[in-house]
Amino acid sequence: MIEIRDLHKHFGDLHVLKGIDLDVKKGEVLSVIGSSGSGKSTLLYCINSLEKIQQGSVKIDGIDVHAKNTDVNKLRQKLGMVFQQWNSFPHLTAMENVALAPRIVKGKSKEEALYIAETQLKHVGLGDKLKNYPSALSGGQQQRLAIARALAMEPEYMLFDEATSALDPEKVGEVLDTMRLLAEEGMTMICVTHEMGFARDVSDRVAYFHQGVMEEIGPPEQIFYSPISEHTKKFLANVR
């Protein structure tokens, strides 16, 4: 379970997150929507400690992410993350990309790591690209590679930061399908997304962020068909 309490994040004078309270239960799929600059990415970065926080707390299964004595490298093994900009390791094949972390972080044997890599690449539909370098993969394939790479660490939570925003329109579907597959398999997911269809169909809950505040959170039907906040209404009117 992810428990966020009164989370505040500043970049210098800029108050980016203004007291976020949010719980994400095991098995839940939460979509986070909101306009550009509202702090959605920053929220994910605070959850896996890529960014420090100024106030409040984030707990993963009871462990305080930002406590001094927390081993973040260990903690991050529970949290897979996929970024907007695909960032496969260009000097490694698809297989090596996925096998590296299980091998050097988890200490698996080479054979075991390669077996995991092959399994996960097949899982995301890249079974025929095992030996390819990222330069020979499309954007959509690279995003699925990034998903496989994260899954190979057997995370308990997956964080997606606009995983489809940088893709050509015709590649968006294949990545969303992979994310859907994960959701069906019961993965706990927080998906920052601009794909309203995905948010509506796949999520258990949708959170709307506005200028560093979580304006509204609830089941997709509520957010999309009877939003309470004026800001939410306006935002949805614009993206439709």
Added chain:
Amino acid sequence: MFEYNFHWRPVLKSLPDLLQAGLLTLEVAVLSMVIGITIGLCLALMRMKLEGPLKWFAVSWIEVARNTPVLFQLFFFGFGLGAAGVNLPPYVIIVAGLSFNCAGYLAENFRGGFQAVPDTQINAARCLGMNGWQTYTRIIIPQVFRIVYHPITNQMVWAVLMSSLGMMIGFRELSGETQFFASRTFRIFEYFAVTAVVYYVIVKLILGSSRLLSARLFRY
């Protein structure tokens, strides 16, 4: 009219000695490059990651190495330190001078290489639970190495050519040896012509093996 008769026989007779000296040239260049790469990497990291005296030490090294004649840098290790009572043998002077110079140039190549690897690579690695060391050695350095590979090859060629300054400090690498024989036999043109060919062959060998190696190393 002045007439010059070419005499190649003495040169050919001392060819084995010249080739031996060519090996010494190669040895000095390789050693200087190994030291230069190690120090250059440190200087680049000091310049990028540190503040204060260590950063300025690195910046000064790089500035002096890149913006003053190599010959002066050699003279510093030779006559400069000599004046201060530290007398180094010619072999050490040439290796120290070339290493100093190569480190300065390579540091800037490394810095460019590090800057060319996007920060998102670091985030991706950290998100997989890799620590700082693993991120550097497994993700960043291999990519930097590819970027600086050709600059390193060029610097290696330069190291070979610059080592000819050895003859200015009485070191008998390829040029020093040539000078030695040339002045004894007065066949100056013949000796330096043959030596030029030897340099040419050494450089071509370096470039050729570098190309072969790069095809094996970089498949992406």
